[in-house]
Amino acid sequence: MTINVLMVGDVVGNPGRQLLSNCLPDLVRDHAIDMVVVNVENAAGGFGVTTAIYRQFKDMGVAVMTSGNHIYDKRELMQQMGDTPHLLRPLNFPGNHPGRGYLTSVIKGVKVAVVNLIGRVFMGLSDCPFQVIQSHLGKIREETPVVLVDFHGEATSEKQAMGYFLAGKVSAVVGTHTHVMTADETILAGHTAYITDLGMTGPKDGILGMEKGPIIQRFLDQRPTLFTPAKSLETMLNAVVIQIEPESGKAVSIHRIVHVI
DSSP states (O other), X not given: OOEEEEEEOEEOHHHHHHHHHHHHHHHHHHTTOSEEEEEOXXXXXTSOOOHHHXXXXXXHTOOEEEOXXXXXXXXXXXXXXXXXXXXXXXXXOSSSOSSBSEEEEEETTEEEEEEEEEOOTTSOSOOOXXXXXXXXXXXXXXXXXXXXXXXXXXXXXXXXXXXXXXXXXXXXXXEESSOSOOSOOEEETTTEEEEXXXXXXXXXXXXXTBOHHHHHHHHHHOOOOOOOBOOOXXXXXXXXXXEEOTTTOOEEEEXXXXXXX
């Protein structure tokens, strides 16, 4: 027996939410998906997430939502984390942040733990993700051997290092944040599924899902600019399907999905 987990790259704004809503039923059916995990930190206009959008994802059938450096961009969410129990913030945020950094869910009788981490290279202040996951992993694995890690980071080297650091200790390490899907999906030693970045779900004709003009202008004059999701005729969904043995937590396979509408 195995379980199939769909992990979806950063959802950008309303275009990304609409695409996921439209595609998810077919993806679940076609790939026999048992659990859906989605990074939602850009779901509200490209920056942050709200409780209303959280409920939209739950209604779609998303089991766990991960995030990253934009999790608190909608300030009201900091006071409402108790209303979003299936939304994670990075486990290694410094200090006493609201919310939780990992969650164990029961999917078809199988306990699955999802852990959210954030990198430190080019990403601002946080506690060491390597030390933090190492300190929590024993407790998490007492609950279940099936452990999925969303590592939200900028540097490919840091994400690769985390993959090798956790090889044989978790079921999967997937990178998020860059919005550009990498083509290096693999099964590491110890049967840990890995990909450096899941990519994004949102407008295809943009820069990281956002309107091109303001971003190009910012590179030209180095001045703050308002970014908004691109008004693209095409949208793109990036995801991976990971097959896992629930008894051992070992990944059997990982493959990419790129869906353009």
